[in-house]
Amino acid sequence: MPDLIPAHLDHRRIWSDFDYCYPVISRRSKGVSLGVNLNPDKVCNFDCVYCEVDRTTPGKRRDIDLDQLEQEMAALLDLTLDGSLFTFSPFDSAGPEQRRLNDIAFSGDGEPTTAKEFPEAVERIAHLKWQRGLQDVKLVLITDSSRLQAREVVQGLDTLMANNGEIWAKLDAGTEAYYQEINRTSIPFSRILENIEITARLRPITIQSLFLSWKGKGPSTEEIAAYCGCLGRIQGMGGQLQGLQLYTVARPTPEPEARALKAAELDALAAQVAEALPGLSIEVFYGPEGPEEHTVV
Ligand code: SF4
16 A cells, blocks of 8 residues: 555555455544455445446455455454554554544445345354454444345344444435435335335434535535435434434545535535434534534534
């Protein structure tokens, strides 16, 4: 890895010659997040306009070798825990407060829950955590919510939640039309909303929403009102929303028309959401030209 990229900006999913697991410094958690990529083939059931995955080059492999995945994660856990990770670039530039293991996240070059190995991968990672006494380290699933009700995914969620798990579910729109424009998928918006609602009735969910300037325009006030309506209905049906992470494009994407919202635009959007959904904890993460620190609304 080149020396010039600060640790918290280098999110490339590469570590040595590993195929599935990678370390990053997360600016959200101000610590190390160890990632699990269950989509080394770079296939996703969404095609978000802001996706950072470079699909012009082929994925590393198509299969998931769970033994190898487990060995990779064990090695990264041990490197992080004994501090040797911070002797490698770019982690050697991490500040003292960032030199702690915050979480292990299922977040890769596609949707983690589309991998049939998802439940067993969660099981194996939870075991590694338990072996090392890392009960406080979170297990996070970052998902586009498309498969939250699939039987094997529910099984994986049971294990995840029993091991200090969190579900971070993507919701980038309030209407079918805007969802199709931004997330570009054949999965109906109604299914995403239903999956979030039914899952959130059983287990708390954090909503992650990325809003951006797409083709020169941010989301309209009406779109954000519809989005708030969706979240309000989920809460009204008994869905537990643990919080909302509002963010924008943070790094260059293959689509040049996908740009970050300015800090003031994101703040205005957050204010509209806070007014519509009082009591919901909202964290705002800014783009490259905004403040480095996130704010809590
Ligand atoms: S869901 Fe994630 S991986 Fe899939 S296209 Fe969207 S941003 Fe990329």
